[in-house]
Amino acid sequence: MIAPRLHVLRYLRGVKNAGFRFAAALAAAPCASVAAAAAAPEPIKIGVYASLTGKEAVWGQSAEKATRLAVDDVNAAGGVLGRPLLAIIEDNQSKPGESVTAVRKLISRDKVIAILGEASSGRSLEAAPICQQARIPMISGGSNPKVTQVGNFIFRTHFIDPFQGTVMSRFAREKLGAKRLALLTEVTNAYAVGLAKYFSADAAAHQTPIVIEQKYSAGERDFKAQLTAIKAANVDAIFVPGYYTEAGLIVAQARELGLNLPVLGGDGWEGPQLLAIGGPALRDTYYCNNFSSESDVPETRRFIARYQARYQSMPGGTAADAYDAVLMLTDAIQRAGSTEPEKIRAALATTRGLRGVGGPLNVDANRDQLKPAYILGYNSGDYHLVQVIQP
Template identity: 40%
Template sequence: MRLRYLALLPLLVLAACKPTAQELKIGVSAPTTGSISATGQSAKNAIALVQDEINAGGGVKVGDKQVKVRFIIEDDEDKPESAATVFQKLINQDKVLAIVGSYTSKCSNAGAPIAEAAGIPVVSPWSTNPNVTKGRKFIFRACFIDPFQGKVVAQFATGKLKAKTAAVVYDVASDYNKGIAEVFRDEFTKMGGKIVGFETYNTKDTDFSAQLTKIKGSNPDVLFLPNYFNEVPLQLQQARKLGLNAVVLGADGWDNPELVKLGGKVMDGAYFSNHYSPDVDAPVAKTFIAKYTTRFGIVPDAAAALTYDSANLILKAVATAGKADSKAIRDALAATTGFPGVTGSITYGGSGDPVKGAVVIKVENGKFVFDSAVNP
């Protein structure tokens, strides 16, 4: 009985060996499981959208023929060691031409050196830590960097909120959180403010009450929590339960619907800097938001919008290069000027970091509402 199925084996082998030269492979390293799997889900959605859009038109134009595009999504679990494995697998096993990813800066910092050494161009959608692209020729990003973001938040605190004193609680074990906390501290001090508390914790800590109680003693005007959306609501809840009533500020790591799902009312009245707001007017953005919302039934967050931009940046570079060659794609990427992204216009002026503006978003009744835009 069972032997009968053996007859199917040659078919399977044929299926596995179907010619792949006709398709162009691009890798994606995203945290589809783990503590920030919600961000990985946004990435998957945006990639599905890009893949269907490009293949509906026959694929990307390489030289004189159209080639279909296949994105290979691998899970890096938001762990640096997994990101390194994923990058290696995508490059050596899947032989991808380019990579979208990774998402958190600590993961990008683990994957980027591997891609750099292999000469595979990378566009990270969401990694804002400066070190990700620093000194590397093949690594690009679609987002602004933390020195700019930290300044935006400090300006907002001293300007609109007229804050004189600020306190920070951040994850010292994560590159992103640490980098932006330090920039904010320096910028806020430069603008005449005073940092009255600068406290740390470690990734996966869940009790922040000792740090927050200490900060409560110095009674700051604003509390800056440059941490990820899965932790911030718990930190803020604990702060409120300890009687710490400062206005709370955050950064782009907050941008996910989970923030208000987990935090509820406690998040109301908080502000954070972000890459884009679904309330923007640009036509590219409007089309993207409409398509995404219809297909997935949820408004795209910044990670989704930046993934969409990153993947399209690569596809455009392939078309410009005119050949399926990683080095040529890298050169075309580096020469990108005025790319009309959902999150704003992207130009690489000699580095992998685009010069882009930021927006400040306010949380109101569980919704993210556009507050103001800041340009560099």
């Protein structure tokens, strides 16, 4: 019980399956298949680390699916520089510390030319220094600004938390008319702490102060103590920057305590677990995301249709990020004309106007992205698009 956890490194289907998929992709593109199969060029290896199991397994699994879809798309179109892509995917079990092991293995043993991942800022922050040190480009899906500040090899596909925090504070003020706000922050999570900070800063600047801030740690299940204190503080809305499992429990327990206020969250809320745990208690909750299944952007619509056809499920924001990461990398390799990490890095830094499935991809001077935010609200069994906010 109290002994240290055994570390089981999972070697995922990566190598074996990718070869099969590559062959399948070739079969699907008959015009290219004859020449390519004859020459059999060496594949370009890209490393992916994701939370395929554990608490945030939903994100890792949808990222894995989207990565495979993207890689197959690139290969079906003839690959990059005449060579197919090969994704090697490692699991970090949603646990702190595991990403480092996974990324080290991908770089030193598999000799990948770039690292993609992951949706969690905390785990991206663990992997980023390893990639920076090894001078291997990394494209994260995290939103904490510190991720890209690690160094010039670190990029992202996601918008950043200062933007997201401002968007949600503005939404609480303008759309919900909230004057007094409460915060319930997951203090063991870099993403949540950062998001809480930017949200409070914007709220304080607009005279809608945070009158009470309560805290919790990852994996906690009882939030009634914090919620009872919030209830006594008489607020208009609660902001819960954190991840979906806890968010679902928090909303359910808030309603149980008779706390029928709007509850707001960030993109960490996205996951079917939220709906499963929260259920109808989620009425009057809103969260900000980088993706909406109701978006009318043609690239997004096409991506949703193809993802659904292949996996019979709806892609989320992490899937869009994972797909776009492959897109960004492919585009950079193409423009660099080389698979040398240093040249890919230089090309990534000049990514402009690439049409990603989750919105336009433009890398700015800080290697961050400016992308629209989608505010989703719960209504009769699911979240629907309420508002799109352009950067």
